[in-house]
Amino acid sequence: MDADRLTSALTNLPFVLSSSPTAGREDEVTHSMRDLAYFIGTFAVALLLGIGSVWYMIEYGSPLTTTKVGPWASWDSEGKPDADPYTRAHVARSGRLPLSSTVARYFVARTDSNGHTLSSSCEYSIEGSPLNARWWSLAVYDEYGGLIDNPTARYSFNSEELLRHSDGTFRINLASTSRPENWLPSGAEDQTLILMLRIYSPRETDSLGIGLIPPERLPKIERKSCE
């Protein structure tokens, strides 16, 4: 009896039913039901694919819109009125008002030079060379782009205030507790970090007038230790 019920239940499943010889009308109903399921499924997958790909290309960029150098990423046409739709959507969604890339370049890092996500529970050494620009600044933010509370009210280092070595190179120590040299505090709270390097009025430009920063000039972010 149990077996009988199981068989009848099975024959009601569309895929099984369609393979068994049945009356034409029932066949038609299951076919249209299956078509409907396919259609809804197709639509759901399309929605997921369409929105997912847009979200990724706007949030993280793609080779079409961004330059990636080690851990740093920069939107090539950020702020430009003739920018591509992805860049314009990125800017609108970001809530920022970036200067056109012909006037300033912004580089964002979410990982260290080895690709590990930046975290306030780790200590980093950020080493760089002089940048050929009128002014630049390296700031640290939480994952939402907010500044991080710390006792020294230090949120960034800029080209005017940074302590440098005699050859012009510098090191910034990103750590939660006090460090010598240039200490950029990452806060007491355990969280992921974002670094932003803003470079105003770069002196070199490419053929489109976009500020040019030689890749080797961008700072290296080395993880020293983690708690």
Place this chain on the structure above:
Amino acid sequence: MRVRIPGLYIVLGLVLAGLIHIIAVLTLPMLAPKNAHARLAALGPANTMIELPAAAPGRQVMPMMAPDVRYAFCRFDLANGPVRLKAAVPDDLWLIALYTPEGDNFYSVAGADMKRAEIDLVITGADQTVEEAGADAPESSDEVVVVNSPVTEGVALIRAPLVGPSRSARAEQALKTTSCGPYTKAG
């Protein structure tokens, strides 16, 4: 028993995904509810220079603001005529930038590129003209920069990057002397 997804559905799915992708990218700049223009519009009226408080934890008008730059903005509205922006620029680092509500930076000038320490900028709409360079005062035409705006409403943002750790008071003071308002011939 093999379940076959007809190729037609795969093609349909991909075409649909592509369409959704394109529509989302093109409409997003207009639909982003918390874009910078909306954030600044909540702070005060148009055609007035408003200084932003220095960015600090929990006190940021826009995300990822520079903690070592002082900002002042004017939300310009050209519906009733051109808007004039005046500033005494104290150093080379200052940047004055004009934006559309979607964040397109359609004009910018750096302190270093100005001939004079005082900038007098007139923002005009599509069919507005400014007779500043009139025959009776030919020399004044060099002193006034006329920028034709592609939008009726937008934002002028002044950036004063700090030149040293203890310079914020000086930058804030300089930003206070900037002005923004409806354009009148007398200035």
